[in-house]
Every structure is written in C-alpha cells, then in structure tokens.
Amino acid sequence: MRTVVDGRTVELADGTRARISLLAEPSVCAAAAALDFATKTLRDKEVRVSSITPGEVSLALPDGTDYALLAVQYGFLRTAGVDGGPLVEAESKASKAKLGLWAQGDCPASTAPPPPSTPASTCVVVYRVTNQWAGAFQADVTVRNVSGALVEGWTVRWRFADGETVTQLWNGTVSQSGAEVSVANAGYNALIVKDGSVTFGFNGSANGPTSPPASFSVNGAACTTG
Structure with missing residues (x-):
C-alpha cells in the first residue's frame, strides 16, 4: 500500500487509486479520524487486494482481517450499499457503544453521515x-x-x-x-x-x-x- 488518500480511498503500489468497497464517504466531522485510522492501519503494509467492481477494492490485512469491517467495527466509517451481514452488525454495535463518529454528538446535522438507504427491491x-x-x-x-x-x-x-x-x-x-x-x-x-x-x-x-x-x-x- 503506497498512500492513504482518505478513510476509504487508497493508492496502490502500482500508483492506481481505488475506493474501498462497501464504505460510505466520511462526514466532515469524522474525516480526520478516519484518515488517521486508515493511515496507521494500511500505509506501508503488505495487504491483500481483491477487486470485483472496477475502481473499487477489498483489502485484507496480513492477519486476514477485512479492513472495511475493522473500520466500521471501531466506528470510524459507516457502511454503504450493504443490506445485512457482518458489516451491518458491526455498524449497529459501534452505534450502540458510541464508538468513533457515533460519539460526536456536536457534529452539525448537515455533515452527519446520512442513514443507509434501502433499495425498494434488490x-x-x-x-x-x-x-x-x-x-x-x-x-x-x-x-x-x-x-x-x-x-x-x-x-x-x-x-x-x-x-x-x-x-x-x-x-x-x-x-x-x-x-x-x-x-x-x-x-x-x-x-x-x-x-x-x-x-x-x-x-x-x-x-x-x-x-x-x-x-x-x-x-x-x-x-x-x-
């Protein structure tokens, strides 16, 4: 991993920029903490990269942990495009425990993360x-x-x-x-x-x-x- 652009965007070893799948864009209030977490977790690390959608990647840490799940679990980022499973469960637990962005009660409503959308039929x-x-x-x-x-x-x-x-x-x-x-x-x-x-x-x-x-x-x- 060459560079961390923000909490959900990275520059790979070949210079390609990619967005990490299933993560929502961090709010203004949460952006700095998300970037710091991503930098400490990913920069200069030998992570396993997989991709299904062009421009998007999934990242696995050296011990096999999924980065997206870890970021959501500690409350640094929210999920996007997920209807169920471990990511949604992790987000719910982080919210109840008021971890990371969930502890920022003074974040302006206009910049707070939007609620996840549920498609009419998937x-x-x-x-x-x-x-x-x-x-x-x-x-x-x-x-x-x-x-x-x-x-x-x-x-x-x-x-x-x-x-x-x-x-x-x-x-x-x-x-x-x-x-x-x-x-x-x-x-x-x-x-x-x-x-x-x-x-x-x-x-x-x-x-x-x-x-x-x-x-x-x-x-x-x-x-x-x-």
Missing part, C-alpha cells in the same frame, strides 16, 4: 410447489439478484401460513422455528452475480393444501415475488 423470489400428496409436498425456490451488485452469501427467510414444515432441503442449509423458515447458502452457491439466480428445493409436510408464503427477504431486504 431481489426477486419465485416459490413454486412442484408436487403435492397427502400430508406432504415438494417445492423449489429461485432467488434472482437485481441489486446491481454481487451478492456474497445469502439467507432467504419466509413465514409459512398453514403449518407447513420443511423436512428435507437441498442446495442450502435450513433452520425453522415455528412458522419462520431461514435458508442459508451452501458452500458452493454463496455467490449470486448481478441479474443471476440460485435455486434450492425442499420436501415438506403439511396438514392440508399448501400455498406460497406471502413475502420473502434475502439478507434482510424485502423481495419482490414472482
């Missing part, structure tokens, strides 16, 4: 019952990524309305508590490219006719149903 879910017989049924669920960004790890949640229970599931890992169902990706299908999709299927038990759940979410974001 995903489309198609739920289809493919077979049904007495006391049981089979269904598949297709999740399409319309967020405009790569999804790296997903969890689909829904609520059954008629007392159904998932008894066997493939292409994912399921957990169920009462009517609430949560399905996380398997190791081999964690990534969903832009406008791409993944499908998982399951067998379920039912006391009578089964109908599609009313709503779905992926990584905490509400989805459009198709």
Whole structure:
C-alpha cells in the first residue's frame, strides 16, 4: 500500500487509486479520524487486494482481517450499499457503544453521515410447489439478484401460513422455528452475480393444501415475488 488518500480511498503500489468497497464517504466531522485510522492501519503494509467492481477494492490485512469491517467495527466509517451481514452488525454495535463518529454528538446535522438507504427491491423470489400428496409436498425456490451488485452469501427467510414444515432441503442449509423458515447458502452457491439466480428445493409436510408464503427477504431486504 503506497498512500492513504482518505478513510476509504487508497493508492496502490502500482500508483492506481481505488475506493474501498462497501464504505460510505466520511462526514466532515469524522474525516480526520478516519484518515488517521486508515493511515496507521494500511500505509506501508503488505495487504491483500481483491477487486470485483472496477475502481473499487477489498483489502485484507496480513492477519486476514477485512479492513472495511475493522473500520466500521471501531466506528470510524459507516457502511454503504450493504443490506445485512457482518458489516451491518458491526455498524449497529459501534452505534450502540458510541464508538468513533457515533460519539460526536456536536457534529452539525448537515455533515452527519446520512442513514443507509434501502433499495425498494434488490431481489426477486419465485416459490413454486412442484408436487403435492397427502400430508406432504415438494417445492423449489429461485432467488434472482437485481441489486446491481454481487451478492456474497445469502439467507432467504419466509413465514409459512398453514403449518407447513420443511423436512428435507437441498442446495442450502435450513433452520425453522415455528412458522419462520431461514435458508442459508451452501458452500458452493454463496455467490449470486448481478441479474443471476440460485435455486434450492425442499420436501415438506403439511396438514392440508399448501400455498406460497406471502413475502420473502434475502439478507434482510424485502423481495419482490414472482
């Protein structure tokens, strides 16, 4: 790492400038602290650089720690373009603990970090019952990524309305508590490219006719149903 420009912008060893993915621009009040943290953490360090989006990079410290997660965890920066996962959890904990920028109660409202925006729809879910017989049924669920960004790890949640229970599931890992169902990706299908999709299927038990759940979410974001 050659130079740190600000808390979320760096100059790589080859002279290229890049923005660190998933971090929001620091507010005026937080900019100096964010730059100091980034400089001490990254400058002249041998960090691992990876890139998916042109002009943006992810940085891993020598011990494997993700820089973006570390910066958010200590309250120096906020997240951007993230709907769930470790970064959002870290931001919530930093806010509750009043770390870093969260402790700056005298920061003018005009320069305070804006609240994270939630897109109207970042995903489309198609739920289809493919077979049904007495006391049981089979269904598949297709999740399409319309967020405009790569999804790296997903969890689909829904609520059954008629007392159904998932008894066997493939292409994912399921957990169920009462009517609430949560399905996380398997190791081999964690990534969903832009406008791409993944499908998982399951067998379920039912006391009578089964109908599609009313709503779905992926990584905490509400989805459009198709």
